[in-house]
Amino acid sequence: MNESVLNELAEPVSRVISKPETEDSLNIEYTATVGQPLCDDAKFSTKNVDVYYADNQAIHDVTLDIGANEVIALIGPSGCGKSTYLRTLNRMNDTIDICRVEGQILLDGKDIYRKKQDPVLLRARVGMVFQKPNPFPKSIYDNVAYGPKIHGLTRNKSELDDLVEEALIKAGLFQEVKDRLHAPGTGLSGGQQQRLCIARTIAVQPEVILMDEPASALDPIATAKIEELINELKENFTIVIVTHSMQQAARVSQRTAYFHMGRLIEVGETDQIFTNPAHDLTEKYITGRFG
Amino acid sequence: MKISALIFLLLVFAAFSYFMARQKITTAYRQHKQKTKILTLPKYFGYVAALCSLLPALIVLFFLEAVEEPYITSEISTYITANEINASEDLDLYLNDIKGADTPEKIAALSDEKQVVYQRYHEIETVANRTITAIVLSISILLVIWGLRKINTDTPARKVFEKIIEGILLLAASIAIMTTVGIVFSVLFESTRFFGEVPIMSFMFGTEWSPQTAIRADQVGSSAAFGAVPLFVGTMLISFIALLVSVPFGLMSAIYLSEYASSTVRSVTKPILEILAGIPTVVYGFFAALTVAPFIRELGESMGMSVASESALAAGLVMGIMIIPFVSSLSDDVLSAVPQSLREGSLGLGATRSETIVKVLIPAALPGIVGGVLLAASRAIGETMIVVMAAGLAANLTVNPLEAVTTVTVQIVTLLTGDQEFDSAKTLAAFALGLMLFVTTLILNVIALHVVRKYREQYE
Numbered sequence: 001m002n003e004s005v006l007n008e009l010a011e012p013v014s015r016v017i018s019k020p021e022t023e024d025s026l027n028i029e030y031t032a033t034v035g036q037p038l039c040d041d042a043k044f045s046t047k048n049v050d051v052y053y054a055d056n057q058a059i060h061d062v063t064l065d066i067g068a069n070e071v072i073a074l075i076g077p078s079g080c081g082k083s084t085y086l087r088t089l090n091r092m093n094d095t096i097d098i099c100r101v102e103g104q105i106l107l108d109g110k111d112i113y114r115k116k117q118d119p120v121l122l123r124a125r126v127g128m129v130f131q132k133p134n135p136f137p138k139s140i141y142d143n144v145a146y147g148p149k150i151h152g153l154t155r156n157k158s159e160l161d162d163l164v165e166e167a168l169i170k171a172g173l174f175q176e177v178k179d180r181l182h183a184p185g186t187g188l189s190g191g192q193q194q195r196l197c198i199a200r201t202i203a204v205q206p207e208v209i210l211m212d213e214p215a216s217a218l219d220p221i222a223t224a225k226i227e228e229l230i231n232e233l234k235e236n237f238t239i240v241i242v243t244h245s246m247q248q249a250a251r252v253s254q255r256t257a258y259f260h261m262g263r264l265i266e267v268g269e270t271d272q273i274f275t276n277p278a279h280d281l282t283e284k285y286i287t288g289r290f291g
Numbered sequence: 292m293k294i295s296a297l298i299f300l301l302l303v304f305a306a307f308s309y310f311m312a313r314q315k316i317t318t319a320y321r322q323h324k325q326k327t328k329i330l331t332l333p334k335y336f337g338y339v340a341a342l343c344s345l346l347p348a349l350i351v352l353f354f355l356e357a358v359e360e361p362y363i364t365s366e367i368s369t370y371i372t373a374n375e376i377n378a379s380e381d382l383d384l385y386l387n388d389i390k391g392a393d394t395p396e397k398i399a400a401l402s403d404e405k406q407v408v409y410q411r412y413h414e415i416e417t418v419a420n421r422t423i424t425a426i427v428l429s430i431s432i433l434l435v436i437w438g439l440r441k442i443n444t445d446t447p448a449r450k451v452f453e454k455i456i457e458g459i460l461l462l463a464a465s466i467a468i469m470t471t472v473g474i475v476f477s478v479l480f481e482s483t484r485f486f487g488e489v490p491i492m493s494f495m496f497g498t499e500w501s502p503q504t505a506i507r508a509d510q511v512g513s514s515a516a517f518g519a520v521p522l523f524v525g526t527m528l529i530s531f532i533a534l535l536v537s538v539p540f541g542l543m544s545a546i547y548l549s550e551y552a553s554s555t556v557r558s559v560t561k562p563i564l565e566i567l568a569g570i571p572t573v574v575y576g577f578f579a580a581l582t583v584a585p586f587i588r589e590l591g592e593s594m595g596m597s598v599a600s601e602s603a604l605a606a607g608l609v610m611g612i613m614i615i616p617f618v619s620s621l622s623d624d625v626l627s628a629v630p631q632s633l634r635e636g637s638l639g640l641g642a643t644r645s646e647t648i649v650k651v652l653i654p655a656a657l658p659g660i661v662g663g664v665l666l667a668a669s670r671a672i673g674e675t676m677i678v679v680m681a682a683g684l685a686a687n688l689t690v691n692p693l694e695a696v697t698t699v700t701v702q703i704v705t706l707l708t709g710d711q712e713f714d715s716a717k718t719l720a721a722f723a724l725g726l727m728l729f730v731t732t733l734i735l736n737v738i739a740l741h742v743v744r745k746y747r748e749q750y751e
Binding site: 120147 | 553554630632633634635636637638639640641642643646650651654655
C-alpha cells in the first residue's frame with residue numbers, strides 16, 4: 001500500500017465535495033497577511049522573507065513571529081512553500097546551491113543569516129524532524145548518542161547513557177526498545193523510527209523543533225502517538241510543524257498559518273482559523289474545495 | 292560459394308521472408324477489418340518468419356563448416372595411403388603444404404607429386420563446398436516457403452518472437468560463461484601437467500624461484516627451482532603499496548567530488564580523473580621506469596639508503612596512481628547513493644559536513660567502498676606492464692620496498708615470450724602461476740561481490 005493511500009486512511013477527511021475550483025477561478029487577490037502574524041513573546045521573528053531557487057521565487061514577503069513554547073502549524077496546498085519556509089529557520093536550505101534567502105530571520109533577536117552565525121550551532125539550537133523517518137544505519141543507542149557525542153554534551157559514558165535514556169523516555173520509545181538498544185535503528189517500525197528521530201533531536205537539547213510532515217508516512221496509530229508526543233514536548237520546546245492534515249493541525253497546534261503560492265495568507269489562533277477563517281482562500285482550503 | 296557470400300544470401304532470404312510475411316498479415320488484417328481489437332503488429336510476424344528461415348540455416352551452416360575440415364583431411368589421408376604416395380615428412384606438415392597453396396605461384400612451387408595430391412585435394416574441397424552451399428540454401432528456401440505458407444493471423448507471433456529473443460540473449464550470456472569455463476579448463480589441464488613434474492607442495496611453499504632448466508645435460512646452471520613464494524610476496528608487496536596510495540587518495544577525491552564539489556567543478560574534475568583509467572599501462576610503465584624510479588633512487592641515496600634502480604616502491608606508487616580512478620569512481624557512486632535524508636538528518640542535528648561524512652556517510656557506504664577497494668586490488672594484482680618496466684625481473688624474497696622484486700604476472704610473461712615448446716616444466720610453470728593468480732583474484736572478486744550485495748540490501 002503506498003503512502004498516499006495510507007494517508008487517506010489515516011485522515012478520513014470529511015470534505016465538502018462541491019465543484020472543484022482551479023487556481024484561476026479563485027480570482028486570487030494577494031493582500032497583506034490577514035490575522036495576527038506577530039506575537040509578544042517571539043522566539044523566531046521573521047520579517048519580509050523572500051526565498052528564491054535560482055530565479056524562481058518560492059516565498060514572497062513572509063512576516064511571521066513564532067512564540068516561545070507554542071506549537072504553530074503551517075498548512076497549505078502542495079508546493080505552497082511551507083516546507084521551504086520551515087527549512088529557512090535552521091538554514092537547511094544552505095545545502096542547496098541555488099537557494100537564496102532574503103529578508104530578516106531573528107532567533108531570540110539575533111539574525112541567523114548574519115555573517116558571524118555558525119549554521120552548525122544554529123542547527124543544534126533548532127532541531128529538525130523530517131517527513132520520512134531517517135534513522136542512521138547504526139544502533140538505536142548510537143542514533144540517539146550521535147548528537148550529544150558530536151557536541152560533547154556529556155563527560156563520560158554513564159552521563160551519555162543517562163542522556164540517551166532520558167531522550168528515549170521523552171520520545172515515548174524507551175519502554176519498547178530498552179532491551180535492544182544496540183539493535184539497528186533501521187529495524188524498527190516506521191512509527192518507532194520516527195520517534196527515534198525525535199529522540200535523536202531531543203538529545204541535543206534544542207530550543208526549537210521543526211517538524212516537516214512528521215506523520216505523513218505513518219499509519220493512524222503511529223500518527224496518534226506522534227501527536228501525543230508533540231503535546232508533551234510543547235512544555236519544553238517551541239515546535240513548528242508542517243502538515244497536510246488539517247485534523248492534525250487542529251489537534252496539536254495553538255496557532256495555524258495558512259500558506260498559498262509562496263505567500264502567507266492568514267495566521268491566527270487555530271480554533272479561529274478552523275471555525276471562522278477570515279480570508280476567502282483559507283476558508284476554501286479548509287473546507288476542502290482545493291488543495 | 293564463399294561462406295560470407297552464403298551468409299549474405301541467407302540474410303537476403305530472411306529479409307524477403309520478413310517483408311512477405313508482414314505484407315501477408317497486413318492484407319489479412321485489412322480483409323478482416325478487426326479495427327476494434329488490439330492486434331499483434333504485422334512486423335512481429337515478419338520477424339518470426341525471417342528468424343524461422345535464418346536461424347536453422349545458420350546453425351546447419353556452422354555445423355557443416357565445422358565438420359568440413361576433418362572430413363577433407365581424412366579423405367586426403369586415405370587418398371595418400373591408397374596411392375602409396377611417400378609422405379616422408381610428418382603428415383600434418385605435408386597436408387599444410389597442400390592446404391596452404393592458395394595462389395597459383397604457390398601451387399607451381401609444389402613438387403610434382405604434391406601437385407597430384409593438390410589436384411585431388413582441390414576436387415574434394417570443391418565438392419564439399421558445393422554440398423554445403425546446396426544443403427544450406429535449400430534448407431533456407433524451404434523454410435522461407437514453409438514459413439510464409441504457415442504464418443497467419445492466428446500465429447502467436449509476439450510470444451514466439453519473445454522466445455526467440457530470450458534464446459538469443461541466453462546465447463550471448465553463455466558465450467562469456469563458456470569462454471571463462473574454457474580458459475579455466477585449459478589452465479587447469481596444463482597445470483596438472485606441470486604438477487606432474489614438480490610437486491605441488493614445493494611449488495606453493497618453495498622460497499626459491501629460478502625457472503631456467505637445462506636443455507642439454509652438460510649445461511651449467513641447470514638446477515631449476517619452482518618456488519612461487521617470492522613471486523606471491525612480490526605481488527602482495529607491490530599491490531599493498533599500490534593500495535596504500537590509491538585508497539586514501541581515491542577515497543578523499545571521491546568524498547570531495549560527491550560532497551564538496553559544486554556541480555560545475557564536478558563536471559570538469561570527474562572526467563579528468565577518469566582519464567587516468569584510460570591511460571595505457573605501458574605509458575604508466577615509462578613514467579615509472581624513467582621518472583619515478585630514478586627519483587626514488589636519488590632521494591634514497593641522498594638520505595644514505597641503498598635503493599635498487601628498479602624498486603617495488605616505484606612500481607607500487609605508479610600502480611597506485613593508476614588505480615585511483617577505480618577507487619574514486621566506485622566510492623563516489625556509493626557515497627552519492629547514500630540517501631540525502633541521512634545527510635540532512637545529520638546536518639539537522641548540528642553536525643558539520645566533515646562529521647557527517649566521517650560518522651554517517653562513510654559507515655553507511657563502507658561495504659560499497661570496500662567492494663571498490665577489492666576490485667582495485669584485483670586490478671593491482673593482475674597488473675604486469677608497470678612491474679616489468681619498473682620493478683624488474685629478479686625474484687627476491689623480500690618485503691623491503693626499496694629492492695627489486697618481481698610478480699606472478701611478470702614471470703608468466705617472461706616464461707612464455709619467445710619461441711617455446713609447451714612441454715618443459717619451465718613453460719608449464721606459467722600455467723600453474725596463472726591458475727594460482729586466477730584463484731586469488733577470483734576469491735577477491737567473490738568477496739567484493741558479496742560485500743556489494745550486502746550493501747544493496749541496506750537501503751532497499
